[in-house]
Amino acid sequence: MKSDLNDPNEIKINQMLSEPSTPGQIKLSLQSEDLERHSPLVTFLNIFQKYSMIISLIVVMLIFGIMTNGVLLAPRNISNLIFQNSFIAILAVGMLICILTGGNIDLSVGSIVGFIGALAGHLMIVEKYPVFISIVICLIAGIGIGIWQGFWIAYIGIPPFITTLAGQLVFRGLTLVILNGLTLAPFPDKFLGLSTGFIPDFFAVGDLNGTALVVGVAAVIAFLGIKIFGRINKINKGYETGNPILFAINLIVISGALLLATFTLAQYRGIPTVLIILAIIVLIYSILTSMTAPGRYLYALGGNEKAARLSGINTKKVMFFAYTNMAFLAAVAGLVFAARLNSASPSAGQNNELDAIASCFIGGASAYGGIGTVGGVLIGAAFMGVVNNGMSILGFEQAAQQVVKGLVLLFFVALDVMTKKKSK
C-alpha cells in the first residue's frame, strides 16, 4: 500500500498546516449553506428519492398482480418474466456505463443483438460449428464491433448519438445480409440451455425445488451478513451511517423479496440458467462501478469532463471502454435472446436499445451523466418488464403497450427531476 503519510516531507506539511495561524487570522462561524440541517420534509424527500424506484416496483407489481388475478405473480409467470427480460437487463447494465460518461446513449445495441443472433445462427445452423466455438466467435465479434464504434467516438470525436445511429443501420443491414432476409431455426439444444434452461435440481423438497431454496437462502444470508458487518465496520471506523430503522426496513424488505422470489421459483422449475448469467454480470459491474478506480473515472467523466481531464484521467480511454463494453454486453444479450427465441430472425432486437435506455432512466440514472447505479438499473429493467408482461397478460394491444411504456418513462424522469428540484 502506497501511502505518503510516512513521507517525512509530508509530515512536515501536516505540522505546518495544523499550526494555528497568525493572530490576524479571523475565525468564521459555520455558514448557513454549509450546515445542511435536515428538516423532516427534506428527510422525507430524501428517503422517498432514495427508495422511490423500489417502492414503485412493489406498487406496480401489486397493481398488476391484482388486475391479473394473481397470474402475474404465479411461479410460472415469474420464470417467464426472467426469461423475457434478462437480456434487456444485460443491455441496460452496458447502457448505464455509457450514460454515466455524460448521458451518452448507444442506439446500435438492438441491431447488434440482431446481428450477433444472425451470426450465431449462421455459425451453428448453417456452418454446423460447435456451440462453444460459435459463442466465443460471437463474443469476439461483439468486442470487435465495440472497438469499431469506440474508435470513432473516443478517438475521432464523433458524437456517440451519431456513431451509434450509423451502427444501428449498418448492423441491421448486415443482419439481413447474413440471414438473406430469412429466419434461421432451430438452434442446437445445447445452445438453448443458455437461456431457456434451469439449474438442475439436486434434491427436491416435497413439491419444491431444493437447489433453488438453498441458493436463495444462502444469498439472503450472504446479503444480510455483508450489510450488517459492513455497517458495524463503518460505525467502528467513524463513518456516517444512515438511520438504523431505515436500515433495518431496507434489509427486511430486500431479504423478504429475495426469499419470496426464491420460494416462487422453487414452486416451478427452479433457478433459470440465465438468472445466473445475469447475476454474474450484475455482480461484476456493481463492483466495477462502486469499488474500483476505473469505475470512479466513469462517474468523474460524466460529472465534469473537463475536470476529469485536468485530473490526468485519460477520458478518451474511458469513453472507448464504455462503448467497447456496451457492444460486448450486447453480444451476450444477443446470444441469450437468440437462444430464447430458438431462432435467428432479421428483426430480432429491434427497439431493444430503447428498452435498455428507459430502464436506466427509470432506474435513476441521470440524463446528464455521472449519476446512476447498477442496482437501480436492474430495478428499472424489472419495472419495465413487469409493465410489459402485465399488459400482455391483460391483453393490451401492442399499440397501447407502447403508449403506456412511453408515458411511464416520461413520468419517472419527471418525478426524478421534480423531487430533485424540491429538495434544492
Next chain:
Amino acid sequence: MSRTLLEMKNITKLFPGVRALDNVNIDVKEGEVHAIVGENGAGKSTLMNVLSGVYPYGSYEGTITYDGEECRFSKIRDSEKLGIVIIHQELALVPYLTIGENIFLGNERSNASFINWDATFHEADELLRKVGLLENSRTLIKDISVGKQQLVEIAKALGKNVRLLILDEPTASLNDVDSRKLLDLILLLKKEAGITSIIISHKLEEINYVADRITILRDGSTIETLDKAADDISEPRIVRGMVGREMVDRYPQRNVAIGNECFSVSNWTVRHPVFLDRLVVKNASFNVRQGEIVGFAGLMGAGRSELAKSIFGRAYGHYISGTIFKNGAEIALPSIRRAIENGIAYITEDRKGDGLILSESITENITLAKMDKVTSGIFVDKDLERQSALDYRDKLRIKTPSVEQKVGNLSGGNQQKVLVSKWMFTDPDVLFLDEPTRGIDVGAKYEIYTIMNNLAAAGKAVIMISSDLQEVLGMCDRIYVMYEGRIIGELPREEASQEVIMSLILLASKGA
C-alpha cells in the same frame, strides 16, 4: 435628501433547514449607488432574487415597496416591467447570437410577429454608444471579450428602460482596467440618466469608489448601513462589519526561506488550439525556487493561464515548443498524467467549470487526480481514501458536516479549499495557482493565503496567477509581468508596485 425608491422590510426567506434571510431591511434612495456587501453565504444573492421575483411572492415573508407601492412579484417579468433589472454574475447571453439580438432577447423589436431587424440593430447600436462600447451590434457575442459582454448586459438592461439596476459581482471576471471602466459607467448612468444601482461585490476598493451607501449583511441579517457622506467607509471598517471583528492584516505574515532553483521553463511558445497562426505565449522563460511564491501579473488574456496550462501536460494549445527543467534536469510533460507524476499541479481558475465534480463527494474529489495513492490493484481502499480526505479537511479547515458531502453544496471558499486539497494530495513540488481567490470572501481568502504560505514554507515552489494586483504584491516574492503572450518584466518584491507594473504594461501596449 432624495426620496426612497425601494424599501425591503423584514424580509425572511427560509430554505429547508436554513434561514437564508432573517428580517433583512434595506432601503435604496432614488439616484444612488447602493452597495451590498457580506461574506459568501451572507444572503446577498438570495435577497436580490427575492427582489427580482426569482423567488415569487409568498415564498418569503416581509414586504417590498417600490416607487411608493407594495409589490408582489410572481416572476422576473413582473419586476422588469417596473424597471428593476438584475444582471447576474454568470452572464445570460447567447454566444451564437449577435449583440443586437441579445440586447432585445425576450423584448424583440417587431412589427406584428416579425422581427424588425433594422430597428433591432439601429437601436442596439444606440444603446451600445450609451454604454461606451465600440462594437457593431451585428457582431456575435462569442467574438467579444467578457468585459465587453458585461457592457452588453448593461445595454440590454437599458433597452428594458431600467430604473433600478442590480449588478451581482459585475467585476468578478474583469481585469482592473475593464473593472474601472464598468464602475465609471455605473457612475455615469447615475449622473446622466438618473439610474439607481445596487451593486454586490467582494472588491472593497471598488465599493469605496462607486457606492454612496453600503449595507452590510452577515449570516442572513442586516448588520448596518453606512453612508459615504456621514460614516467611515474605509476597508477595515467594512470588513469589521462583514466578519464581526477587526482584521489586522489582509495578507498573513510569513518567514521567507528561499532555497535553490527547482523549476524553470525556457523559450516557451504556444499556439492557439484553433487559430494556429496565433501565438498565445511567445518565447517565455521563467524560474522558481524552492519556498518561493512567484506571481504572474498582467491583463486578462495576457496568456498567463495558457502558459501554465500548456506546461501542465499540454492541457492547452498546439505546437508547443520550449524546454522545462526540474531540479536541473530537463523533463518532458507530454500528458497531464506525466505532469502529475513529475510533481506539477495546476489549480484552475474555474473551480466549478473544470476543477471540481460538483455532483461527487469531497472525498472523491480530493483523491481523483492521484487515485493510485488509495488503490491496490484496481480496487479503491475506501478507508484510506476517507482518512486522506479527513486529514485535508482538518488541515485546510474545510467547513463541512462530513467528507461525504457533495462538493456542490459547499460555499465558494470551501470549494476552493477542496480544490487545493485535491492538488496537494498529488504531492506536487511545483504548484500553479490560477486566480486562487476569485469569488471567495475576505475570510476565506486569508485562509487560502495561509495555505500558500505553508506550502512555500514546506519547500514547494508556488506560482500564483492573479488579476488582483494588490494580492500579487501582498503575497509574492517575485513578480513576472506578462503582456500579449510575452513576459515583459521581472520584479523582485521590493521594486514592485501597482504603478510600476501598470507602467510596464502601458509601455508594452505602446509597442515598445
